[in-house]
Amino acid sequence: MTRIVVIGAGMGAMAAAARLAVAGHRVAVYERSAAPGGGAGRLARDGFTFDTGPGLLHLPAVYRDLFIKTGKEPLEQSVRLRQVDPASSHRFPDGTVVELPNASRAGVVQALDAALAPGAGERWSELINRARDAWDATRRPLLEEPLPAEPERLAALGRDPYPAARRRGLFRRSGACTLEAVARRELADPRLIALLESHALAHGLDPRRAPGSAAVLAYMEQTFGSWYAEGGIRALAEALYARCLARKVEFHFGAEVTGLVEKDGRAAGVRLADGSVVEGDAVVSGVDPALLGAPVPGPPRSRFSVFLALRGARPEGTPHRTVVHAPDREAELAAVFGPRPHAGHRPSVVVLRPDDAATRPDAGHEAVTVTATVAPQGExxxxxxxTREGFAQRMVHAAGAAVPGLAERVLWREVRTPLDVAAATGAVGGGVPAPALAGADGAFLHPGNLASLPGLYLAGGFAHPGGGLAHAGMSGALVAGLIVEGAAFRGSR
Known part of the structure; x- marks a missing residue:
């Protein structure tokens, strides 16, 4: 039996901890904050509750597998998941509104044809079919296996570590193969282009630079559906924490790790803010590598959220998620990704209106979350x-397109900026990492789970295979496999 020290109690770190404990290791988690969950936080006030991180889950199979592998009780025995239908409603600047059904190719085609123009649905479907090629070609090596030891060397030789599929023209080498180029070539209609690019923007990706393989983000959502955990996504974090406790994982809260302890050229423990040292046979880091002094690129994009407590009932049939697209795409991209980021634009906003009694004090009120992708603190x-209040006002004004009479219904609101995200999660600048993507010579990959320092392993959104609830869960599985089976581990089959 070996002792494993885990830095942070985020979803990826806890996923690794639970799997390692089941494998017979002694696991101790050290978390700087007072509660587990990392970015999957919760705001509770006056009977209203809000998720402060992700509001929906995609690829629930990742957590179903985790719960099966770590105990007899399945995920659904701890968390009630239900599919969101429609998956999303989209409101475009020209007034067009389209509601997309959940996990239904035929339904999406029909909805787009009816809202946009005959043939629009088929064009979208053709692109999603081509994105499926990329998913089929890269799913296992990109998401279910550790990174190769030297992905940079492969890129230097002109080979992508995980080249995107090139069949049927979507990822052909002639011309730039960015998501923007793919969208313009394959979709033409600016509303379809905005629909595709909104998936990238929601993950903090610039469609002008992200590889064409980013189309898999739309494919994943349409194919595997969007799921809501009753009580909010925070309920999933609490269930994973309970599973860790049941497997005898130790948790130490208010215990900030300030550095690694090395012995004989390998990680041998951690140093805490109070000066004490915790020894271990291996260390799993679930935090931003920059916090441990690792050289990493600048912080990813972040999230700005406005939490609204509303008087009045949620109307029956209200979509759970509505995307209100920005009126000026170029202005938004310049504000979020440009050389001089700012907050003077009117952003695209995602409006979440869950039909969940646990989020409100009674049926005569409603809890609404409005989010936008923004530049991190520092930029x-x-x-x-x-800056903060002006941007929040523009977000609420935009959300009014999805919530009629919004201004008159507001009881109170709370704002969470990237500065608040940084304080809550420890991520530099409040950055929220994006999922790993194939192509672009490996530019959209994350640090591998097996760190260069022997005995140190990386989990969570800042490590392979990147950000998002499902990807974080995958990172935990990869780290556990590497520790249990060694560097020869190639993923579960």
Whole structure:
């Protein structure tokens, strides 16, 4: 039996901890905050509750597998998951509204043809079919296996570590193969282009630079559906924490790790903020590598959220998620990704209106979350009150397109900026990492789970295979496999 020290109690770190404990290891988790869950947090006030991180789950099979592998009780015995239908409603600047059914190819085709124009649905479906090629070609090596030891060397030789599928023209080498180029070539209609690009933007990806393989994000959502956990996604974090406790994982909260302890050229424990040292046979880090002094690129994009407590009942048939697209695409991309990011634009916003009694004090009220992708703290000064309040007002104004009479219904609101995200999660600048993507010579990969320092392993959204609830869960499985089976581990089959 070996002792494993885990830094952070985020979803990827806890996924690794539960699997390692089942494998017979002694696992101790050290978390700087007072509660587990990392980015999957919760705001509770006056009977209203809100998820402060992800609001929906995609690829629930990742957590179903985790719960099966770590105990007899399946995931659904701990968390009630239900599919969101429609999956999303989209409101475009020209007034077009389209509601897309959940996990239904035929239904999506019909909805797009009816809302946009005959043939629009088929064009979209053709692109999704081509994105499926990329998914089929890269799913296992990109998501279910550890990174090769030297992905940079492969890129230097002109080979993508995980080249995107090139069949049927979507990923052909002639011309730039960015998501923007794919969208313009295959979709033409600016509303379809905005629909495709919204999946990238939601993950903090610039469609002008993200590889064409980013189309898999739309494919995944349409194919595997969008799922809501009753009580909010925070309920999933609490269930995973309970599973860890049942497997005898130790948790130490208010215990900030400030550095690694090395012995004989390998990780041998961690140093805490109080000066004490915790020894271990291996260390699993579930935090932003920059916090441990590792050289990493600049912080990813972040999330700005406004939580609204509303008087009045949620109307029956209201979509759970509505995307209100920005009126000026170029202005938004410049504000979020440009050389001089700012907060003076009117952003695309995602409006979440869950039909869940646990989120509100009674049936005569409603809890609504409005989010936008923004530049991280440091590139924009989110501590500035004028910047913060002005942006929040523009977000709420945009959300009014999805919530009629919104301004008159607001009881109170709370704002969470990237500065708040940084304080809650420890991520530099409040960055929220994106999922790993194939192509682009490996530019959209994350650090491998097996760190260069022997005995150190990386889990969570800042490690392979990247950000998002499902990807974080996958990272935990990869780390556990590497520790249990060694560097020769190639993923579960």
């Amino acid at each position: 924009v000064d989110w501590a500035d009150q004028h």
